[in-house]
Structure formats: C-alpha cells, structure tokens
Ligand SMILES: Nc1nc2c(c(=O)[nH]1)N[C@H]1C(S)=C(S)[C@@H](COP(=O)(O)OP(=O)(O)OC[C@H]3O[C@@H](n4cnc5c(N)ncnc54)[C@H](O)[C@@H]3O)O[C@H]1N2
C-alpha cells in the first residue's frame with residue numbers, strides 16, 4: 001500500500017526551482033571584509049586598469065628589449081644608466097635608445113622601456129654603465145598596464161559566491177563595499193512528543209532533539225542565519241501556531257519530523273491550513289527521504305523533512321540548500337562539490353529511485369575510492385563517519401565493486 005505519490009528527485013528539484021523563480025533575497029551593501037562567502041547581488045565591474053601602470057616583476061634594469069639583441073655572457077651589450085625609478089613614485093625619465101634605468105620589483109616601467117633585465121644578468125663597472133649579459137623579449141619581466149584587470153572586466157559576476165581571491169581583486173580595484181544578497185533567515189521546528197531538548201534529562205521513551213542542532217549547524221555553515229524555534233508537540237493547534245509564527249519572519253521554514261503518514265503527522269495539514277499555501281509535493285522516489293514534504297506559503301518555502309537524522313540531513317543537503325541557492329540567485333554549478341570515485345564493495349539499489357549512501361573516501365594510486373556505510377537512516381553516526389554521499393541515479397539497479405560513482409562531498 002502506498003500512502004503518497006512519490007515524485008522523482010529531478011522533478012522535485014525542478015519544482016523547487018520553479019516555485020522560487022520570482023523570489024529573491026533583498027540586497028544589502030556591506031564593507032568588503034564582510035563580503036566573504038556572500039552572494040554578489042550585481043556584477044562588479046572594474047572601473048580602473050590593474051595594474052594602473054606597467055610594472056617590473058624583478059629587480060634590474062628597464063630597457064628597450066631591441067637594444068639587448070645578441071647580448072650574452074661573452075658579448076654583453078653596453079648601456080648608459082640614465083637614472084633610477086623609486087618605489088611608489090612615477091618614473092620621471094623617458095628611456096632613449098641605448099639607455100637603461102635601475103628599477104626595483106614593482107617599480108613603474110619608464111616610458112620608452114618595454115622589458116626588464118634581471119640584475120643577475122648585468123654588471124655595472126661604474127655608476128653610468130651597465131653591461132647586459134642576456135637578451136630579453138618585449139614584455140619580459142613586466143606586468144603590463146591592465147594586464148590583471150582592464151576597465152570593464154567583470155571582477156565578480158552577479159550570483160557568484162565571493163571568495164578570498166575576489167576580496168583581493170576587489171581591494172586592488174578600490175571597491176570598499178559590495179552589494180550582496182541578504183543572508184537567508186531559516187527557522188527550524190522540531191516536532192515529536194518523544195523529543196526533549198539537549199539541556200533536559202531524557203526519560204525512558206524520550207530522545208534528544210538531534211535534528212534541529214544538526215540542521216542548524218549545516219545551514220549556518222552554508223551562510224544562513226538560523227533560528228531553532230524549539231520542539232513542537234504533536235498537537236495540530238500547537239503545530240499550526242508555531243508554523244504561522246515561523247512563517248511571519250523567516251525566508252525559509254524547515255520542519256523536522258512529522259512528514260510520514262502516522263496519525264499525528266500534522267505537517268501537511270498545517271501547511272495546507274495556512275493562507276496562500278500551496279503543497280507542491282509529498283513523497284520522493286529517493287532513499288533516504290521518501291516522506292519529504294515541500295510547499296510554499298506566500299513567498300516562503302516550507303520543507304517537511306523526515307525525522308530520521310540521516311534522512312533529514314541528506315534532504316537538507318540536496319534540496320533545502322538548493323532552495324537557498326535559488327533565493328540568493330546563487331549560480332554555483334551543482335556539480336561543484338561532486339567527485340568521481342570507484343566503489344570498494346557492491347551496493348544494492350532499487351531502480352526507479354535515487355539512492356544516497358553515506359560514504360568514506362580515500363585515495364589509492366591517485367584515484368578516489370568510496371566505501372559505502374550501510375545502516376538505517378536513524379543512525380547519525382553514519383554521517384559523522386562519512387566524507388560524502390554516494391549518488392546512485394534512479395536508472396541503476398545496484399552497482400558493483402570497482403564501478404565509478406559520483407560522490408557529493410559534504411563539508
Ligand atoms: N508505515 C510507514 N512508516 C514509515 C514510513 C512509511 O513509508 N510507511 N516511512 C519511514 C521513513 S523512510 C521515515 S524517514 C520516517 C519519517 O517519519 P516522520 O518524518 O513522520 O518523523 P517522525 O515519525 O516524527 O520520526 C521518525 C523517527 O525520527 C526520530 N526523530 C524525529 N525528530 C527527531 C529529531 N529532531 N531528532 C532526532 N530524532 C528525531 C523519531 O523519534 C523517529 O524515530 O517514517 C518511517 N515510517
């Protein structure tokens with residue numbers, strides 16, 4: 001007997017993306033140091049050339065490269081030393097044919113010069129004379145004006161996650177603040193009469209609320225602001241009130257437990273009871289996570305995650321994070337954290353369902369290998385031991401030792 005209509009993993013992802021296509025987190029301007037790991041809300045375009053002037057990458061002599069033609073240890077080229085460039089100052093002289101100018105690493109290339117000879121490839125018999133012992137090509141040992149970033153180059157694209165190299169490039173380009181998407185505010189509700197908070201003593205029959213802590217940690221690490229609402233008792237009125245409260249100030253609501261078909265599983269009922277509610281799916285052809293619920297209330301996506309901790313965390317990784325990326329207009333490719341590994345043992349799997357197995361990864365002869373960790377989805381230790389999730393797509397009916405699999409690396 002099937003209690004709900006399970007849709008495919010692919011359809012579930014499409015449904016989430018489609019439901020949020022017109023909803024975006026607001027923008028805010030933050031100081032550059034605060035922009036790390038935030039999502040750019042607009043393209044950031046270079047307004048200046050970087051470097052703003054051509055600079056030497058070595059200590060040596062700025063020259064016209066053509067003047068060094070044929071220079072060697074045995075037949076050095078003779079140059080007149082026409083001056084010295086100071087660090088942090090404009091080069092005051094214009095190089096004439098046959099002239100060389102002393103230049104430090106990072107110094108401005110004087111007009112007329114197009115290359116720099118390293119000091120190791122020179123001799124200075126006196127202050128006015130340099131003997132160059134090695135030829136240089138045009139542009140050698142020089143970073144040209146605008147070679148790093150030229151005016152009009154996109155430093156960070158809208159929807160990109162800002163990384164530490166971006167912070168460096170933005171600093172170099174003189175951007176003291178950046179427009180980013182506001183952090184997504186997620187509220188997590190835990191449901192279940194058997195649950196007690198970690199601060200309470202668990203009596204016989206009770207268990208500690210694991211999921212709200214695990215999910216909050218996962219989503220905070222993903223850049224969200226998270227509120228753990230607490231434990232809601234299995235009473236429709238309590239549940240409905242808690243949900244309405246969470247919806248009033250959240251960008252996303254995540255409910256843990258109560259997603260299955262038990263007589264007290266109120267999640268679907270409570271979502272449907274809200275104003276402007278739309279239930280988009282209940283049931284996925286996926287393991288773990290079969291009873292997952294997804295709906296939208298006004299502009300707030302609501303997830304009902306299965307109570308078993310491994311199922312809750314797996315669906316959070318696969319689908320809640322997808323919704324968060326969508327709300328932030330985050331352009332990250334979903335394959336970014338996936339690597340290919342070969343299996344160390346056979347895995348059974350039913351066709352027509354996407355399976356995800358916690359897995360340990362290691363490297364052998366330059367290749368990743370993945371050992372699936374088998375166990376029930378109520379066992380949180382499977383994830384504490386895992387490095388990632390093996391994905392077995394729905395068309396496969398099991399895999400053999402040595403077969404290649406995609407592993408989603410969990411961070
Ligand atoms: N007859 C059927 N029973 C079940 C089915 C089914 O298809 N037919 N599906 C099973 C699957 S798969 C899952 S997953 C669970 C999902 O159940 P619920 O989402 O309704 O969750 P609960 O019944 O509230 O709890 C299930 C399990 O997880 C524990 N739990 C719940 N919340 C937490 C928490 N915050 N921290 C730690 N552990 C939690 C709870 O105590 C239960 O042991 O349904 C199966 N049943």
Ligand code: MOO
Pocket residue numbers: 286287288289290291306308311312377378
């Ligand atoms: O589908 Mo359940 O989520 O395996 O424990």
